[in-house]
Amino acid sequence: QGRIFRDLSLPEVGPAERSALYIAMIETLAHLHSFDLQSLGLQGYGRGPGYCGRQVSTWKRQYDAAAHTDIPAMNKLAEWLANNLPPDDNEESLIHGDFRIDNIIFHPTEARVLAVLDWELSTAGHPLADLAYATLFYFWPTSVKGLGQGTLLGFKDTIETPSFEELVSIYCRCRGISTTIANFNFFLALSYFKMAAISQGIYARYLIGNAAAENSHEFAKLVKPLAEKGLELSERSSFSSTDHSTSGELFRQSRKGQEMLLKVKQFMQQHIYPAEKEIITYYAGHGNTEDKWKKPPLLERLKEMAKAEGLWNLFLPDVSGLSQLDYALIAEETGKCFFASEVFNCHAPDTGNMEVLHMYGTEEQKKEWLEPLLEGKISSCFCMTEPDVASSDATNMQCSIERDGNTYVINGKKWWSSGAGNPNCKVAIVMGKTRNSSASRYEQHSMIIVPMDTPGLKLIRPLSVFGYLDEIHGGHFEIHFNDVRVPISNIILGEGRGFEIAQGRLGPGRIHHCMRSLGTAETALQLMCQRAAQRETFGRKLYHHEVVAHWIAESRLSIEQARLLTLRTASKIDALGNRKARKEVAMTKVVVPRAVLKVIDCAIQVFGGAGVSQDFPLAFMYAYIRTLRLADGPDEVHLSTIARWELLEQSKKLTAKI
Structure with missing residues (x-):
């Protein structure tokens, strides 16, 4: 059961649902174009590269065979198309060939696509041909009433449907491609050429008595205005869609930042969003066992995939080459899925600890701890907040770090140590008080590296947040330090520099x-x-x-x-x-x-x-x-x-x- 809409203006539904249905349609198209032909076993589906050239030839041949009179606009459009084939005519995706909203079955009550119909024209070809065909009604000639698909007049101007720019932007975001599409004028012109040729064919069948449609005699009137619209669109140099939500006009990313953001969006669309259900199911099924702290195998596979694609450690400017502005927009994208930041090795508290070691660590500390963190081989936790003092004033800290010969001895309690439950958590950065009564209250605290297997370090309990243990992030633990000894080389930057480091971090x-x-x-x-x-x-x-x-x-x-x-x-x-x-x-x-x-x-x-x-x-x-x-x-x-x-x-x- 489902809904099929024959009228493109969807008069049966209200404005918000109408927008949601069109968005669902365009997201489905982007998903279709993201399929890998080889993984689907569709190698050889279609005739290989050169799809656009073949389309021009095919529809020109069919038009010529059906033409009953000379229409100069059709001849000019055919010539322009043949002489302006896109340079990327070798691009191949699974395409539908007749993708439009009246070929879709929607859920009975939800704005969700259940099925796509009429696959007779499907093949391996250029995906933008489908996108142009699905959106050509935004440019529909006002003199043409339609081809049996309901209300078209004024469709492109209604405020109750997503704009052309919005739909193209959604499509591009879903596929992870630039929102500035070169040669889109070609694909729109090709779509109108195709519609004009189809109209001519219907009228030709009417002349010999083979037309099924009652109004087939009217299709002769459509050929010329459709061809003229195609010619008009061919003269446009480009079609772009601006995603205003990124505030890009005010805060411009670098070219590298734009490229990385597109790659992250594409990776999330292709790999992360489809994995959400399995990862949620994993944690739901292990909530009452010790395995709840372990990472699901799928998450580890996703991390390896992201690393292989260079989508790794994007938060650290000296490593990624990105600015804070560049990464800010990437961080927003990863925030749309609860585990995405970890896939890219950009999750707290590891990011903050890596920044500390990168900015303030010695070469020895970097080699032993920063490098494996950057590689994703280990994880970490950060220990600052304490249960027995008001931690909003961090100078209240009571955990002590005292020098004893060639070691420091750590004693005290910490809690809300995020990530400590992760079995892969191998190191903590601990902030505590070092004895220096003559110094300013902001120069009496230090940060020190403590391996998690050091004797005297004990995980006491996980703390819940509104009942949630937050297993995906390794939980938030209370940790006690009882005579924990580490080498003096584990101090970061020097005694009394803790707040200086914290502000930088x-x-x-x-x-x-x-x-x-x-x-x-x-x-x-x-x-x-x-x-x-x-x-x-x-x-x-x-x-x-x-x-x-x-x-x-x-x-x-x-x-x-x-x-x-x-x-x-x-x-x-x-x-x-x-x-x-x-x-x-x-x-x-x-x-x-x-x-x-x-x-x-x-x-x-x-x-x-x-x-x-x-x-x-x-x-x-x-x-x-x-x-x-x-x-x-x-x-x-x-x-x-x-x-x-x-x-x-x-x-x-x-x-x-x-």
Whole structure:
């Protein structure tokens, strides 16, 4: 059972569902074009390279055989197509050949594709031919009423369907290709040439009495305007779609950053999203066993695949060659799936620990610990917060690091040590107090490397977050250190340098957290819109209720505002460094979690009871994002920092005026 829409304007459904159906259609097309012919056993399906050239010849031949009168526009269009074949005419994907919305069966109540019909013209060919054919009605001549597919007049101008640019952008994002498509004018012109040739053929069959359609005599009137539209489109130099959500006009990525972002999007579409169900099932099935801390084999395979494709350690500028702005947009993309950042070796706390060792570690420390972390051979945890003191004031730390000959002895308790439950966690970076009573309170703490198998180090218990153990990230543990001895060479940068290191570590890390959170918000908003289009209350779709529509609008506003602030902060770090961007980092750390929580909360409300159940990811999202209002410093500490910097800046302005 399902729905087939014969009218392209989908008058049976409301605006939000109409948009969702068109998006589902274009996502299905992108998925179809992402299939590997060889893995499907379809080698030799079709006639090999040169698809576009063959299409021009085929439809020209069929038109000539059916022509009843000379139409100069058809001759000119055929000549232009033959002389302007795209240079990549050897590209081959599985293509449908007649992909349009009335050849799709949708779910009875959801904006989801169940099946694609009419595969008679399918072959191996250029994928953009399908995309152009599926979107050609956005350019439909106003003088042509249609070819039996319902309302076309004004279709391209309606605000109740996604725009052409939006659909092309979605298609490109799903496939991981550039949103600026060269030679798309050729494919649109070819689509109109094909439609004109089909119309001529229908009329020719009418003349000899073989036409099945009652209105087949009217098709003769369509050939000329369709050919003229094809010629008009052929004169366009390019068709581009701009993804405004990345704020690209204000904050431009480097060319390498753009390329890596496209590769990450493509990898996620092809490998990560399809793996979500299996990985969720793994953790659900091992929740009450010790195996819950082990990584699913599929996750390890994905990591090897990402590493092989060069999508590895993207967070570290000196390794990846990316700026903070470049990586910020990549981090947002990985935030759309709860385990994606780990696949690219870009997950906390390893990223922060690798930054510490990269920036402040000795060559010996880098060789022993940084290199295996960068290679993904081991993982790590970070031990700073303590259970017995108010950790919002980090100078309260009681864990001691005392020099004893050629060793340091560590004693104390830590908790919220993320990642410590991972069986592959081999090292901790511990922050504690070193004796130096004469120094400033910010120069009495140090960071030290502690191997996890050191005698005296004991994992006490995992801490749950709103009931979640967060197994995928190795949990959050309480750890006790009882006379733990490590060599003096394990101290990082020197005694009393702990806060200096922490400030260098936390700046970029906070931006990464925030951008991943915005990716989570995008997923929550997507789920909210889908639910609003699928469910009805009091005889109306949820999105018809003004309060729900306003939640959707407010969520988009929150995401865009938070993203702009975060990208501005990343850009300032690139330009001026961490210290000069401290105020912006603090602002971002306050604004983003609040905004994302607001979006998730609205999504939960739209889902009702299902929103807080294990059947949907929203409850886990909320629990995870809520911790960010505490992790790396609570909101209140950051607000005090913002106020202090603001007052200082205002006082300087006032002094200057006086």
